[in-house]
Amino acid sequence: MSETFTSVSQEEAGFRQRARLSFDLDADICVIGAGLAGLSIALEAARLGASVAVLEGRHIGWNASGNQFGTVMPGFALPLTDLIERIGFEDAGELWSLSKEGAEFVRANATEENMPGIGLTDGVLEISNVDAGDRLISRLQMLNEDFDTEAEGWQVDRVRESLKTDRYFHGVYYPKAFQVDGRKYVHGLAALARRAGARIFEDTPVVSIDHSGIRKRIVTPSARLRASQIVLAGNIHLGAPLRRLSETLLPVWRYAGITAPLGERLHEIIGFKGSVMDSDGVDHFRIVDGDRLMWESPETTWAAQPRRFAGSVRRRIRSIFPELGDVEISEMFGGVTGQTVHGMPQIGQLRKGLWVASGFGRQGMNTSAMAGQLIARSILQGDERWKLFSPFELVWAGGITGRVAGQLVGMWGRASSAAAGSLARYRERARVKDREREARLAEANRAAGTGPRHPPAGIRPRMAPPAQPAAAEEAEPAAQEASREQGVSQ
Numbered sequence: 001m002s003e004t005f006t007s008v009s010q011e012e013a014g015f016r017q018r019a020r021l022s023f024d025l026d027a028d029i030c031v032i033g034a035g036l037a038g039l040s041i042a043l044e045a046a047r048l049g050a051s052v053a054v055l056e057g058r059h060i061g062w063n064a065s066g067n068q069f070g071t072v073m074p075g076f077a078l079p080l081t082d083l084i085e086r087i088g089f090e091d092a093g094e095l096w097s098l099s100k101e102g103a104e105f106v107r108a109n110a111t112e113e114n115m116p117g118i119g120l121t122d123g124v125l126e127i128s129n130v131d132a133g134d135r136l137i138s139r140l141q142m143l144n145e146d147f148d149t150e151a152e153g154w155q156v157d158r159v160r161e162s163l164k165t166d167r168y169f170h171g172v173y174y175p176k177a178f179q180v181d182g183r184k185y186v187h188g189l190a191a192l193a194r195r196a197g198a199r200i201f202e203d204t205p206v207v208s209i210d211h212s213g214i215r216k217r218i219v220t221p222s223a224r225l226r227a228s229q230i231v232l233a234g235n236i237h238l239g240a241p242l243r244r245l246s247e248t249l250l251p252v253w254r255y256a257g258i259t260a261p262l263g264e265r266l267h268e269i270i271g272f273k274g275s276v277m278d279s280d281g282v283d284h285f286r287i288v289d290g291d292r293l294m295w296e297s298p299e300t301t302w303a304a305q306p307r308r309f310a311g312s313v314r315r316r317i318r319s320i321f322p323e324l325g326d327v328e329i330s331e332m333f334g335g336v337t338g339q340t341v342h343g344m345p346q347i348g349q350l351r352k353g354l355w356v357a358s359g360f361g362r363q364g365m366n367t368s369a370m371a372g373q374l375i376a377r378s379i380l381q382g383d384e385r386w387k388l389f390s391p392f393e394l395v396w397a398g399g400i401t402g403r404v405a406g407q408l409v410g411m412w413g414r415a416s417s418a419a420a421g422s423l424a425r426y427r428e429r430a431r432v433k434d435r436e437r438e439a440r441l442a443e444a445n446r447a448a449g450t451g452p453r454h455p456p457a458g459i460r461p462r463m464a465p466p467a468q469p470a471a472a473e474e475a476e477p478a479a480q481e482a483s484r485e486q487g488v489s490q
């Protein structure tokens with residue numbers, strides 16, 4: 001690929017002359033926010049023939065949408081089993097299909113012809129921090145048979161052949177999941193939406209809306225707009241137009257870094273070419289630009305400069321792939337995602353002609369595309385499938401207290417993931433030592449001419465299951481390892 005992952009062109013990066021709304025305007029649909037959600041809706045609605053105006057307070061892709069990884073998976077932030085528990089098998093199946101349609105929308109648009117340098121490649125690997133092979137089988141069965149999603153189970157050996165670390169156990173490989181240059185995608189979407197006829201105005205914050213009449217009024221500092229439909233796609237920054245809506249989202253800032261070129265050794269250590277993410281949602285990485293490693297890990301519920309987390313990303317890489325040594329982080333980026341209390345996105349009609357598309361959390365590529373399709377098709381074609389999201393109401397995210405709780409829950413999640421991982425690896429080492437000891441004993445018995453029929457007192461027969469280390473004995477080194485890890489992951 002001749003383009004580099006980081007070489008977003010001047011125009012793409014928003015340095016082109018930005019059009020600000022400076023005159024009053026009428027449109028069928030006014031979309032507030034030019035992130036992935038707003039632009040997906042604008043593109044779909046313009047393609048279906050509506051006149052669309054997008055109003056963006058800063059510039060296209062300014063926040064998370066222009067500073068993200070670009071991994072496209074089916075599903076939602078809410079795990080599939082929880083989704084089934086919440087709304088039943090059938091509706092969960094329909095929502096899951098919609099999420100796959102969202103991913104296909106991205107695939108269809110992210111062609112090299114539409115978006116030069118977008119670099120779409122197939123295959124994503126989800127790996128487990130703990131030895132959970134038994135759970136994996138039922139998950140694979142469910143995905144393949146009940147949810148019509150291609151997924152392949154990888155044994156520990158195969159995972160470790162592809163990723164030279166003992167940190168991970170089993171894996172689920174999704175051959176049809178894919179990745180694109182996440183930071184280029186949003187600008188590609190904007191270009192496609194414009195080409196389809198949508199008008200995008202930047203530096204145009206919406207300061208208030210009046211959604212009571214048939215023709216709704218949208219007020220910006222320099223002009224007014226009238227539209228029959230308003231779509232609120234402002235994520236956590238929506239603010240004044242409907243403050244209560246922003247308060248239903250917990251803001252979570254996520255940060256990622258890109259290393260300096262690492263040469264051939266990177267491929268010797270990381271053989272998998274697509275995105276890799278662990279099943280606890282802590283680490284997410286892939287190789288970009290031939291020999292650089294892009295790594296996403298830290299998150300906070302407070303805004304901070306991404307650069308501050310360079311050391312933490314570096315230490316995280318070293319703790320998982322020690323053979324890479326101390327890598328140099330040459331670039332950091334990040335943005336804030338809006339997470340809902342129930343883990344599902346907010347997609348639907350709040351009142352006649354007033355729509356919301358928000359709360360996409362860390363899985364916004366497919367879900368924002370899905371929102372675009374559902375909302376545009378409902379407005380223009382009467383498609384009512386967005387109602388499948390009705391069980392997921394707007395729930396207040398707890399304000400400042402919610403953020404503190406969110407930070408603590410995040411830290412706790414990372415700590416327990418680290419502890420569970422350390423314990424799983426400790427157990428694995430104990431099993432290996434056990435097997436080695438038994439082999440040595442058998443060898444000694446053979447050399448001494450004694451059979452294994454009567455092992456000496458205190459020695460377990462060979463076929464006995466490997467001993468589990470005593471709880472206190474096993475917990476201590478695992479806890480030490482986990483706390484070392486915690487030290488590097490915050």
Ligand SMILES: Cc1cc2nc3c(=O)[nH]c(=O)nc-3n(C[C@H](O)[C@H](O)[C@H](O)COP(=O)(O)OP(=O)(O)OC[C@H]3O[C@@H](n4cnc5c(N)ncnc54)[C@H](O)[C@@H]3O)c2cc1C
Nearest residue numbers: 033035036037057065069070071206234235238363364365
């Ligand atoms: C580091 C990182 C990595 C990620 N990796 C992935 C990944 O690999 N795969 C994946 O699926 N997801 C990923 N995500 C998540 C994904 O980026 C988000 O879910 C998605 O970008 C959210 O899009 P959005 O349009 O809802 O929000 P935003 O990107 O926040 O866009 C909202 C826009 O609305 C504008 N706005 C708000 N209020 C107003 C107003 N009043 N007037 C005018 N404009 C307004 C804002 O200025 C902003 O530009 C990642 C996120 C981060 C931070």
